Amino acid sequence: MKRQLILEDGTYFVGRGFGADTELKGEVVFNTGMTGYQEILSDPSYCGQIVTLTYPLIGNYGINRDDFESITPAIHGLIVREVEREPSHWKNEESLHTFLQARGIPGLEGIDTRKLTRLIREHGTLRGRICSMDVDREEIVQELSNSGWQHDQVETVSVRDAYHAPGKEERIVLVDFGMKHGILQSLIERHCDVVVVPYDTSAEEILRLRPDGILLSNGPGNPEDVPQAITMIQELLGKVPIFGICLGHQLLALASGATTSKLRFGHRGSNHPVREISTGKIDITAQNHGYTVDKESLVNTRLEMTHEAVNDGTVEGLKHLDYPAFSVQYHPEASPGPEDASYLFDAFLHMIAEEKKSKEIQAI
């Protein structure tokens, strides 16, 4: 069945529908990963976005039981060049088509995804709507250009009540701004005792959980949309070691006096090179972000830039000069993507151990 993508600048792409026969609008972004579509479509950081995958054939290995980054996907649509409806893989449970259909997410295939990606690169991300053929295009363009950006994504995807994933080692409070399960998994693999809490939990409530460390998760939208989290982080800085990932990194920066802004088309893919400034070492990283910490704003803070993006020089990692706290804009949990940066979870646990040691020495 024919279906189309209409963009706020009036451009439209006609292709074939798959997934749910429904209409949704969202910010149209692209991801350059060649595999990992299941993790991408279930990554809560894509809440409200329509994702174009630049790799031309998607769906070959189907959808399996294990690779979800959240149980309920929050994306508003998936656009591919060609979708495979008869997947083949030993873990395959169902096709991408039937999965999206059951989850109410529209798909669009058979369009020139290279053209769409170039358009986004030139213009910046655009609002768009996946819809049927019998709509008034003019009306949709009007509606899209009059609509602002969404501001409630974190609230939509964050957990409602705290829960406990027991472990024998350090107590980590994981603040869920739209957490990818890969982060929780990375802590569980290291035997951490994890309490996952909602995004608007106060510093006082977090301290009551007696954390050894606090992990600020990834999440959707503009970091400025969650001011209560900025206050919470300010109250925790210096009291408990903090590690921020992606949105968590941006929030740590805001809480420390830096500023953030929206990139033209963001970084989304599984092969983004990042340079560690102190050593010159390059990690190939998984990324998904539309906002960035402003490099120039760091001069007014006690933050040091530890990592930078090789492609465009933007800030990819920060360290606090006074308190045990660091953060990265990329995804050490990978899922999907290379695992070059997984050592950062160990660095977090090492920071916690050092902090405990120095507190013991102070107590003597």
Ligand SMILES: NC(=O)CC[C@H](N)C(=O)O
């Ligand atoms: N993956 C993330 O945490 C993304 C952070 C933020 N929503 C951004 O787009 O920049």
